Amino acid sequence: xKIDLPDxxxxxxxxxxxxxxxxxxxxxxYCLLEHEVSLINPRCNKCGMCGNFGEYDHVxxxxxxxxxxxxxxxxxxxxxxxxxxxxxxxxxLCSIRNFRMLSCRAFYCDERHKDETQSIHExxxxxxxxxxxxxxxxxxxxxxxxxxxxxxxxTLKNGNIILPPxx
Ligand code: SF4
Numbered sequence: 557x558k559i560d561l562p563d564x565x566x567x568x569x570x571x572x573x574x575x576x577x578x579x580x581x582x583x584x585x586y587c588l589l590e591h592e593v594s595l596i597n598p599r600c601n602k603c604g605m606c607g608n609f610g611e612y613d614h615v616x617x618x619x620x621x622x623x624x625x626x627x628x629x630x631x632x633x634x635x636x637x638x639x640x641x642x643x644x645x646x647x648x649l650c651s652i653r654n655f656r657m658l659s660c661r662a663f664y665c666d667e668r669h670k671d672e673t674q675s676i677h678e679x680x681x682x683x684x685x686x687x688x689x690x691x692x693x694x695x696x697x698x699x700x701x702x703x704x705x706x707x708x709x710x711t712l713k714n715g716n717i718i719l720p721p722x723x
Pocket of ligand 1: 606607616642643644645646649650651652653656657660661
């Protein structure tokens with residue numbers, strides 16, 4: 557019996573359409589989030605705290621869909637994970653503002669608005685999680701730098717990472 561295997565180009569097309577739809581919903585969530593943050597108008601001190609993880613003793617977490625979204629839209633140069641610094645931090649400013657993750661968008665060193673930005677973070681964290689359910693993806697929320705390394709090398713190998721279950 558002959559088994560018809562799916563054509564690779566059809567798989568790639570379905571995969572791209574799936575990711576486009578998912579990323580467009582993610583972008584909509586980011587727009588809503590940015591609007592809510594703009595109403596509070598927290599200050600960015602341009603201190604580089606967000607990306608100097610080791611120096612400021614914090615770990616940036618991100619969902620895998622968001623890290624995938626970054627790697628599909630910006631080139632990621634080789635970086636040394638042991639430095640514990642975000643590779644997108646340039647002169648203490650974020651160089652990928654349009655593509656940065658939820659935790660970056662809701663993080664401000666402005667202490668006056670900590671509670672509000674925290675509740676915005678929680679709200680959009682839940683909403684991003686609903687995207688995983690909608691697209692039948694396995695939830696992953698883990699430290700950003702190791703994920704970035706992994707997605708970077710997978711993207712180089714495969715082009716796309718997130719596959720819908722029916723492919
Ligand atoms: S992606 Fe941008 S905002 Fe987020 S930690 Fe890196 S430099 Fe900071």
